[in-house]
Amino acid sequence: MNCDIVFLLPLFIVTIGAILLMLLSAFESIRLEVASALSVGIFALAFLVQLVPIGLTDVLPFVSIFNGMLAVSDFTRIASMIIIACGLFTAMSAISYFRQNNFGSLEFFSLMTFAVSGMLLLTMAQELITVFIALETVSLSIYVLVGYNRRNVLSSEAVLKYLILGAFAGGFFAMGIALVYGALGDTGFAAIAASVSRDGLLHNPALAGGLLFILFALFFKVTVFPFHSWVVDVYDGAPIPVTGFMATALKTAIIAVLANVLLLAGDIRESWLDMLFYLTVLTLFAGNLIAIGQNSLKRMLAASGIVHTGYLLIALIAVSGDQFSGSVILYYLAAYAASTLGIFASLSYLSGTDEKRKEFNDFSGLAKVRPYSAAAITIFLLSMAGIPPTAGFMGKLYIIVTAYQGGHVILAVLGIVSSILSMWYYLRLIIAMYFHEADDLFETSGSRSAPVCAFILAICVLALSLYPVAI
């Protein structure tokens, strides 16, 4: 019993922290830094607690109370750690951002912490209702965060688009649950797995259809082609720390759920292999093709996020289901999260007041003025492009290894090809930063927390590359 509470402690810490932060918002005299520090503290604490290893097999904490709705394992634990870390770094870098853009308020940190708690729940959820609740907790928090800059019409437009499409997908999710519920009379993953492994997925059309809707909604959230269109606009409109947070934490959580759903029983994945294959390939290439046309950095990063989703899909298709450790996926997520957060942390302080620097050209000559920032960004970009010795390279390596092992040679090769294509737009920023003359002084105001954040993440990106992952 007291053991079980350790498993859920991070969730509790984060949730209680979120409520605490919300209460604190009532006090106007509290400075943003305090809230930021507080949320950083909460995340750090949760992270430390999360360090306790669990084991590969699912542990169901408080079975009697939760009736198996939640399960923890090393997979969820590490996914949670990534999410918490994302929250931590976002909370840190947001301060620098809000120092230059004065629409920040204490609720920001509260909402973000709520989102994190929802995500933690998502990773552990073993039951569709829980997934739905957690998903909506996350979504609602993030809707607000996306539109946080109320004076900016773009921010509002972004939240409108996200809200409409998110709710639209949510509708499908609900309908999917309804179908599954109709087919089985139960919404637990265990029941679905039992049914699928007993009869096969395709013998139960309602179940198959329901899972398809659920998959659809999840694909929407992780921006699989062709459900990706929103992501470019929403990332563009959202404040930079939020974009970074969405790109990393949200993706990690949803991928964790996807892994849980897809790997419920081997048959689910096998039956949809064709579909998943096409979606993966299209996602890889659509992301690249959208990205090359972009002039705005955030839009490019959004599009490149689509490509990374493609890589994660490769891993999801290829990882072996029977002894699922998810380490490859998690490693990739961690590598991706570190580099993406790093870039957004850098942008948080470099973009200036009202995000005036958003295009590639706005960063021309950055290396001449701020060599260290440029170097950090370069490391992040190289990691995203998969150039050694960065974590991104190892992540890709593991994914390709997995793909080969699963017999998906074509996916592996296409993954590499897409990586070649992605060099194009990553290089563009590097070229802008280094090879052009500076006509901007890149003055920044505000705290040094975002630069520190970028620095730590740059080291993480390099250090993670040596972190071994069992396949």
Add this chain to the structure above:
Amino acid sequence: MIHDYLSLSILLFCLGILGVISRRNVFTVFMSVELMLNAANLAFIALARLHENMDGHVLAMLVMAVAAAEAALALAVVILLHKHTGKVDTNVFSLLKG
């Protein structure tokens, strides 16, 4: 009997989809989304009856709560956008593109 409920539910759901993809008025779009969610709710209730357990009811309640929260947020956003542009046409809100 259950088929009728479900048929109605599917019909409502499809209407919702149609509304989202065809209407330009933000309110109508959100109403269509609500329609989709309610279609799901209908299905939940009907299926709960079918399976004779309470899961469906719980789900329906939760979905309603979520729908309400979303609606609240949506209204806020619409007001915000209306303040910015004076319009409630989704086509107007296409500054972010390309």
Add this chain to the structure above:
Amino acid sequence: MAQNVSYLGMIPLLPLIGAAVVGILHLATCKKKRLPDQLYAVLACSTPILTFVLAVKVFFDLNGLPVDGRALTHEVFTWFEVGEMNISMGFLADPLSSLMLLFVTFTASLIHIYSIGYMAGDESFAKFFAYLNLFLGSMLILVLGNGPVVMFVGWEGVGLCSYLLISYYSEDRSNVLAGNKAFIVNRIGDFGFVLGMAFLFWAIGDSGFDYISLKTNAHMLAPATVTLVCLLLFVGATGKSAQIPLYVWLPDAMAGPTPVSALIHAATMVTAGVYMVARFSFLYVHVPTVGLIVAWTGILTALVSAIYGMFQNDIKKVLAYSTVSQLGYMFAGVGLAAYSAGIFHVFTHAFFKALLFLGAGSVIYALHHEQNIWKMGGLKTKLPLTYKTMLIGSLALAGCPPFSGFFSKDEILYSALASGHTGIWVVGVLVAGMTAYYTFRMIFVVFHGSPRDAHAYEHAHEPPAVMTVPLVILAIGALFAGFLNLPSLFGGSQQVTHWLAPSLAEHAHEASHSIEIIAIAASVAAFAIGIFIAYRKFGKGAEEPVYSGFSSFAYHTFRINELYDVLFVRPYKAIGSAIGNLIDAHVTDGPVQLIVWFYRQFGSTFKLLQVGYVRVYAIYMIIGLSVMSYLLTQSFK
């Protein structure tokens, strides 16, 4: 059989050291305080003299050996050994190379000394001597190298020095162009040489690639291989020895200082091709067809260049074409398997042609670098010594008995006649007449008659002793060298032929004395007719002729240079320019650019799809969902 000695390596090494020392001293000091020219002169001239001493020693050492064992070898070190290919840096002195060695070091010594006077006061005096020493070293490697690969080192080395020395007055573009031309044309020949060498190696090279092993194993070669190898090697020879079709560089090479023309482009380097054919006589002797090709190429070159020579205005050009022409004779000789005759002509030619060039150098020196013979005239009185020595040289060149050229040339013509190649003989006699004509045309115009340029004439004076002494020594050589190989007809015993015999695979042509007498008579008649016509036309002074018709065509060397320019040089440059600036960037790179273009196009298409309308995004989603559903229903089947 061959005897090992340890000093052969010293012979090429000495001049190379000399070159290095002089060169480094020059480089180190030329920009600051120059060292005195005398120092360089002493340093540079000591090496050819020392090598000459060594050459003499080689000769006597060989002489002391039994006739069959007349070969000295010196394997200095293993050059490289890769698989079955084992090439050692080895040197071989046999009668053939010792003869070459003797006259190369001898003429080189004299020309080095002459150059002290000729180049006096030149800004890069030391550089000139460094190059000369380097040349001598390379030439000696060429001569002494045991095996084609070592020979090739010298072969290319002399080519390089030739280039450097032709371009010596590098400020003038045409000089450098001449140097480039020489190097490139030589390289075309070297291309053939390398290929011949390669085919030879892969046929028998694995059991040793020095001359002695090659000679031993030559019988294992297939006839086709021998033919191919001999032809390819001959391509090399045409490059180096300026034969048709690669002779075009030699006349231009006269852009270099005159001692260079004497040493490199008359006496030594250009005869390397002949030497090489003689060296490989053990191959050529098996393929008479190739020999015939060689002989005809040679004699036609002799004819063509003799025609050019009759219409040149530049004293050095006249001599240059005469060199080409004489080289043609030599090839005719070696082509007809009269190797010793060819080599003997090389030997005598070295004396009289070096003499003529040095004489011409004296004239040019005296007239302050005037080279047009129509600006000279009457110099007999001003430059008596030069006149006398040049006259001796001219008589030798023209084949006047008993000058050296007479005996050597006659032997070639005699072997042509004796071996039944009447055509070659007829052309040869014709060329002999033309040679006499253009040689004495030059002599008459330059030294006889009245001065055409009074001012230059006034200031003309005999050059210093350092230049005239070599002239005299060479004149003595030109006069008497022929007696070294006096045929039995004149009571001689053909010492040179006998000396060379162990090195060459020669069959002697047995022919009666009557044929020999016919040959001699024809040559002498041709000489007499040629000199007579020359005297009639130019003996009493003549004005610069206006070339027209055929003579103009011949003056412009049948427009061969222009033809090559149009046929090879321009197209090559045009293709180069087209590839480098257009094709590479647009055609070869095309596929890459096309891919990039497609990628960009797709990119803009996808950008268009991001319309920004939220409804459209929902439609995309629905389409996606429909496709997913379709795929799902597909899997139900």
Add this chain to the structure above:
Amino acid sequence: MFENVLSTMIFLPIVIGLAAMLIPFSSTTARRIGLIVSLVVLFFGIKVYLGFTGNGQLEFTETRSLIESVGIFYRIGVDGISLFVLLTGAALIPIVFVVVKDRPRAFYGSLLVTQGAMAGAICAADLVLFYAFWEVMLLPIFFMIGIYGGPNRKAATIKIMLYTVSGSLLMLAAIIYLGVAFHGQYGVWSFDTAGLAGLQLSDKAAALSFFAFMIAFAIKIPIFPLHTWLPDAYTEAPAAATFLLSAIMAKIGIYAVIRFIMPIFGPELVRYAMPLAWAAVIGLIYCGIAAIGQKDIKRLLAFSSASHMGILALGLFCLNIQALTGSIYQIMAHATSTGLLFLLIGIIEDRLQTREISDLGGIARQAPIFACFFAIALLASVGLPGTSGFIGEFLIIMGAIKFDTTLGVLAATTLIIGVCYMLWMFQRVFFEKGNDRTNGFADLSICETLAFLPVILLILFMGVFPQPFIARITPAAQSQIATVQGTGQISGQVALDHIQPQK
């Protein structure tokens, strides 16, 4: 430090280089540090050379577990082939620090990082490790071209980066495939070269992997028609970067073919040797002809370098001992000569601010030492006997003729082609009359002379006494040939034994 000589040679420059980028030294200090570090590396290189026994095995090996779960080891060592490539780099790079002056400290830092990464790529015995160094060595070059390059540098950098990265990523796909296949066959993860040689692959898989490797190396070398990045990159790059690209990086491409393709893809190499050899020869002629049309001296040399790389590549595909030894020898010979030429051109550009051939002239008169050095390097690059260039070129031509007569004859045209553009260039730049610009050209300083002199001497020494080098190359080359021809094929069990002790 002395136990891990190779690691020191790899990481000392990388660490110091990164430090030089981060710590605000003055430019001169950074240059001096670079010089000292590169000299230290050279010292270690000589130590390796002296300690090298030449037993055909990897020597000075170091093995450390890097990521054991997938069998990625930090495994380095040198054999007869890599030794000379390594030494060439170590010997040449100090010159750069003497000659290239007044650049920002990051420039010198990049140079050092490249040096270390290149040493890493040369020593790596693990494919993933090799890949990592292979990519890393390009990055500083990329920045050097992009930041310090000529006016069209951006297009050039994008091109070189995308081109080479495309190739190497394809290779990565193949590397991983091999690792997975090895795991499938032996149940052990390993990317060790010697181990992978024991793989049994299906024909199709082997052929595809072979081409993935080959394309990556062919781009780096470059082999026609994948050379199109080269003229722009070489031209736009600062002299030091061009030097690194031409003298060392291209050679690593050649070396990699010998090191990785020959043992692993022997049968494929034999099967596709003919078309590849043709590509090499076409490139040799094509680029040689293209060089004559250039107006920019560096571009001319770029094409010349591409042309020469054609002949080096040809040596690889002839699959006989002469040609292969020739190629390996030529790696050093060409590195010294072309590297020197690019550095000397860099000096011209530095002092006269122009590379247009038509703007130059008469330099030989102004700067005899400079001209002399240039001429020697030039002659070596056209393969004049007595210089290093001849031995390699001669061996390759001989080997090519043995392999295929037509190819051999075409390859021998390099004798003619090379000399045409080189002499033309030499004439226009060094001979003829000087102009106002070139008349002020200062000769090499004593320091520069002393820096170049060892290499000049090396060029001559290698031309006259090649045997000490060749004696160390031939055993390794012989064993590679044997491997390719199948007589030295490593059986699977041997491969496994090779891996096991590490576990």
